Amino acid sequence: MPAPSLSLPARVAVRRRAPLPGLGLSLGLGLAWLGVVVLLPLAALAVRAAGLGPAGWLHALRDPRVRAALELSFSASLLAALIASLAGALVAWVVVRYRFPGRRLLDALVDLPFALPTAVAGISLTALYSANGWIGRWLAPYGIKVAYTPTGIVIALVFIGIPFAVRTLQPVLETLGREPEEAAASLGAGRFTTLRRVVLPELLPALLTGFALAFARAVGEYGSVIFIAGNLPYKTEIAPLLITIRLEEYDYDGAIAIAALLLVASFVCLLAINLVAARVTHGGRDD
Amino acid sequence: MTERAPRDPLDAPAWLRGLLIAAAVLVLLVLLVAPLAMVLGAAFAKGIGVWWAALREPDARAALRLTLFTAAIVIPVNAVFGLFTAWAVTRFEFRGKRVLLSLIDLPFAVSPVVAGLCLVLLFGAHGWFADWLAAHDLKILFARPGIVLATLFVTFPFVARELIPLMQQQGADEELAARSLGAGAWTMFRKVTLPNIKWGLLYGVLLCSARAMGEFGAVSVVSGHIRGLTNTLPLHIEILYNEFDSTAAFAVASLLAGLALVTLVVKFWLEARHPEALARTHRRPS
Numbered sequence: 001m002p003a004p005s006l007s008l009p010a011r012v013a014v015r016r017r018a019p020l021p022g023l024g025l026s027l028g029l030g031l032a033w034l035g036v037v038v039l040l041p042l043a044a045l046a047v048r049a050a051g052l053g054p055a056g057w058l059h060a061l062r063d064p065r066v067r068a069a070l071e072l073s074f075s076a077s078l079l080a081a082l083i084a085s086l087a088g089a090l091v092a093w094v095v096v097r098y099r100f101p102g103r104r105l106l107d108a109l110v111d112l113p114f115a116l117p118t119a120v121a122g123i124s125l126t127a128l129y130s131a132n133g134w135i136g137r138w139l140a141p142y143g144i145k146v147a148y149t150p151t152g153i154v155i156a157l158v159f160i161g162i163p164f165a166v167r168t169l170q171p172v173l174e175t176l177g178r179e180p181e182e183a184a185a186s187l188g189a190g191r192f193t194t195l196r197r198v199v200l201p202e203l204l205p206a207l208l209t210g211f212a213l214a215f216a217r218a219v220g221e222y223g224s225v226i227f228i229a230g231n232l233p234y235k236t237e238i239a240p241l242l243i244t245i246r247l248e249e250y251d252y253d254g255a256i257a258i259a260a261l262l263l264v265a266s267f268v269c270l271l272a273i274n275l276v277a278a279r280v281t282h283g284g285r286d287d
Numbered sequence: 288m289t290e291r292a293p294r295d296p297l298d299a300p301a302w303l304r305g306l307l308i309a310a311a312v313l314v315l316l317v318l319l320v321a322p323l324a325m326v327l328g329a330a331f332a333k334g335i336g337v338w339w340a341a342l343r344e345p346d347a348r349a350a351l352r353l354t355l356f357t358a359a360i361v362i363p364v365n366a367v368f369g370l371f372t373a374w375a376v377t378r379f380e381f382r383g384k385r386v387l388l389s390l391i392d393l394p395f396a397v398s399p400v401v402a403g404l405c406l407v408l409l410f411g412a413h414g415w416f417a418d419w420l421a422a423h424d425l426k427i428l429f430a431r432p433g434i435v436l437a438t439l440f441v442t443f444p445f446v447a448r449e450l451i452p453l454m455q456q457q458g459a460d461e462e463l464a465a466r467s468l469g470a471g472a473w474t475m476f477r478k479v480t481l482p483n484i485k486w487g488l489l490y491g492v493l494l495c496s497a498r499a500m501g502e503f504g505a506v507s508v509v510s511g512h513i514r515g516l517t518n519t520l521p522l523h524i525e526i527l528y529n530e531f532d533s534t535a536a537f538a539v540a541s542l543l544a545g546l547a548l549v550t551l552v553v554k555f556w557l558e559a560r561h562p563e564a565l566a567r568t569h570r571r572p573s
Binding site for chain 1: 299304307308310311312314315317318319320321322323325326329368371372374375376378379381385387389390391392393394395396397398399400401402404405406407408409413414415436439440443459462463466472475494497498500501502503504507508521522524525528533536537540543544546547548550551554555558559
């Protein structure tokens with residue numbers, strides 16, 4: 001819908017006489033709600049984590065079971081975010097650059113992991129990849145076990161991560177003009193050189209952002225993983241699951257220590273994303 | 288996005304294009320379509336009668352009721368506060384706006400289990416508010432209020448995140464015009480703002496609904512898993528699955544998968560009919 005175009009002086013005059021209403025109300029309510037629903041609970045965790053003291057932290061982190069769970073969570077999430085980024089780049093490229101029947105359907109499907117509840121995804125992936133499942137039965141003869149192994153965890157995390165990779169890359173690909181590529185081609189660059197030296201640098205911030213989002217989500221993911229993981233301590237037990245186990249054992253300090261580490265990881269990811277965004281904005285390509 | 292002329296020098300050769308398209312289709316078939324098909328296949332594996340019986344079972348109905356109860360509180364509350372927040376962020380300049388935007392995104396990045404634990408630390412037996420709650424004979428943890436609070440936490444960004452880029456794109460010109468013609472705040476909102484953002488709002492509400500009804504990790508920590516009392520649909524699925532009643536688990540799961548499909552279909556339809564209604568190129572995933 002076309003916006004009515006006001007000339008600049010008229011707009012300035014309007015703004016002076018009748019500014020938009022509701023700054024105090026909307027900002028006040030928004031902040032209050034954010035504070036009560038999100039910040040207060042997180043503050044409780046931060047305060048309790050600080051209260052653990054060096055001895056409490058050492059005790060929690062020396063536990064080999066905790067270390068195994070954290071190692072598994074971080075390594076599986078890294079691998080899954082990497083795979084999701086590659087697969088997501090492929091899907092985004094095909095959906096944006098090529099025209100073929102079913103393209104829009106393919107595009108719409110990408111959002112499925114956002115909409116499908118994690119527990120549903122979890123039991124479904126487990127059934128698919130168990131030894132007699134639709135996919136698992138084709139892998140079993142080759143001795144490939146997916147369900148109840150770290151491989152299964154990675155597959156669940158790739159499922160969760162793919163839309164993040166596609167949806168951050170897609171808008172950048174769409175706004176990427178043809179001119180730089182045409183210029184490179186006209187200067188004699190081969191297709192591969194053009195992709196590597198012209199397209200890839202443009203996409204890199206979005207690729208990194210998608211990777212960080214997928215990783216942040218994967219580290220904390222619970223529902224889709226716990227069914228397919230098998231949850232053997234030291235082997236296939238992820239960190240979020242260990243938090244719930246510690247809670248059930250009334251080991252609050254143990255749960256708080258793991259949770260605080262996961263929270264720090266989330267903050268680092270958000271910070272990295274904002275830094276990438278700030279650098280892109282600084283370069284004059286704010287989108 | 289316009290149709291390209293044939294024989295474009297930038298286009299890959301036909302064989303390579305076909306290969307890439309086939310690879311992308313295969314990736315999405317194996318990774319995304321197969322799990323969805325599995326849910327529906329397993330849910331109806333023993334016939335529609337067994338499927339219906341699993342949904343009619345009293346515990347399943349109690350879980351459905353609790354899930355709808357939670358959604359009925361969370362969705363309107365989130366929609367209203369999402370609107371207010373989006374209005375403040377897109378129509379005014381103030382210090383700390385970037386920080387506020389990051390804070391709105393925070394629940395996307397925080398593990399649902401961590402969110403649940405935070406609520407335990409506030410309202411649990413040794414929590415900050417434990418004495419006050421005991422004195423007033425209030426129960427939040429292992430009861431409905433805890434489930435609602437956990438769901439509010441994880442769905443916090445959904446509506447705001449859908450509206451902010453859309454309202455930024457649209458700008459305030461139409462609203463300023465309405466004000467200059469003497470419209471009151473409510474008239475301006477009802478006649479100008481709401482019609483402009485209604486499809487984006489609808490999609491935000493749908494995403495929020497799917498997540499609110501499907502939330503598992505955070506609710507699992509605070510619910511206490513009391514069958515028939517504090518089990519939501521996803522928790523009920525877990526119980527059935529762990530009792531090796533996988534047909535019933537998938538039957539209940541098919542309800543939530545249906546909701547997810549509706550969400551996708553509505554979005555598909557919105558993008559086809561009202562391409563300007565969703566801030567597509569600026570949207571960040573939820």
